[in-house]
Amino acid sequence: MINSIRSRQIILIGAMVLLIAFLFTRDIKGLVKPKEEPTAAVPAGGQMAPAETAVINLTEVSVTGKNLLSANLAAEITALENAYKSAPEANKAAAAKLxxxxxxxVEQAVPSALYLELMAEKEPTLNHWLSTGERFLKAFDNTRDSLLQPALLQKAHTAYTNAVKIxxxxxxxxTGLGITIVNGMGMPMQGIAMLMDVVKKDPKNLKANMSLGTFAMKSGQFDKAVNRFNDIIAIKPSPDAYFYLGTAYENLGKNEEAIDAYLKSKKLAGNATLSKFIDDKVKALKSKN
Structure with a gap:
């Protein structure tokens, strides 16, 4: 019974995605209960099943992406693709970067990540692999395709693995590698340990701290999440940190603290979409008092 109640309360948080930056183009993160949110096929041990890691076809991804764009934008991309295909080997990396x-x-993270991957393969530098991993994680966080998610996570994992080798x-x-491990590319505690090591050496590392906070929430450790997000806010207050703090407080039944955090998130964000959501949430929480 307790587990059933908790499962209804826990709010699924997308790792490493800032809430505010994509509000106008994507679904709001962290607002969907687990039973309402399609998830990738992840075995009980936390590892992605190899069978689920399908190859992503760049041509198919490009065609699908261009179908969502205006004719002019699609034509621009087609011209760049033709330039990439005809470019001499020495210029392939630069063409892929463009x-x-x-x-x-145009907010198409999957094809963007695939071209960054091509760039990194041609010019395997630390920054190129980091950019590739970050873009694949962005695509992983934003897709609702449960078959595509494992492939994107695998590619992010490979990119960060290559970065660590350098x-x-x-x-x-x-940090990126730890995030991919916790999300399914290994045993979760291995990834948590990696993130904790980053924070131990750099206590003000916002990305690692934010990831640890959201992972604490996904595992129902809301007290730890509150501490983590308060630490983040002490370093650098942000709309997403306050929003996640409010979510953690809400799950702990601390409605007054949740309302305060949500309102601070609203004030910092200055975003109409988020403001409306928070106004409704605050009204609902006040009605419980």
Whole structure:
């Protein structure tokens, strides 16, 4: 019974996605109960099943993405793709980078990440693999395709693994790798330990701290999440940190604290979509008091 109640209360948090930045183009993160949210096929041990990690076809992804764009934008991308295909080998990386940027400009993270991957394969630098991993994680967080998610997570994992091979001390590489492990590319505690190591060496690392906070929420450890988000706010207050803090307080039944955090998130964000959601949530919480 207790587990049933908890499962209805826990709010699913998307790792590493800032709530505010994508409100106008994506679903609001962290607002959907688990039973309402499609998830990737993850075995009980936390690892993605190899059978689910399908190959992503760049041509198919491009066609699908361009179907969502205006004719002019689609034509621009087609021209860049043709330039990439005809470019000499020495210029392939630069051409792939242009395509990645163009796809990112139109909020298409999957093809953008695939072109960053091509760039990194041609010019395997730390920054290139970090950019690739970050973009694949962005695509992973935003997709609702349960078959595509494992493939995107696998590619993010590979990118960050390559980054760590280049610089094993890179906090960004270790943070990204830890996030992919916790999300399904290994045993969760292995990823948590990696993130904790990053925070131990750099207590003000916002990305690692934010990931630890959201993972604490997903596992129902709301007291730990409150502490983590308060630490983040002490370093750098942000709308998403306050929003997640409010969510943690709400799940603990601390409605007054939740209302205060939500209102601070609303004030910092200055976003009409979020403001409306928070106004409704605050009204509902006040009615419980």
């Amino acid at each position: 395509l990645a940027q163009k796809w990112d400009d 610089d094993s001390a890179s906090a960004d590489a270790k």
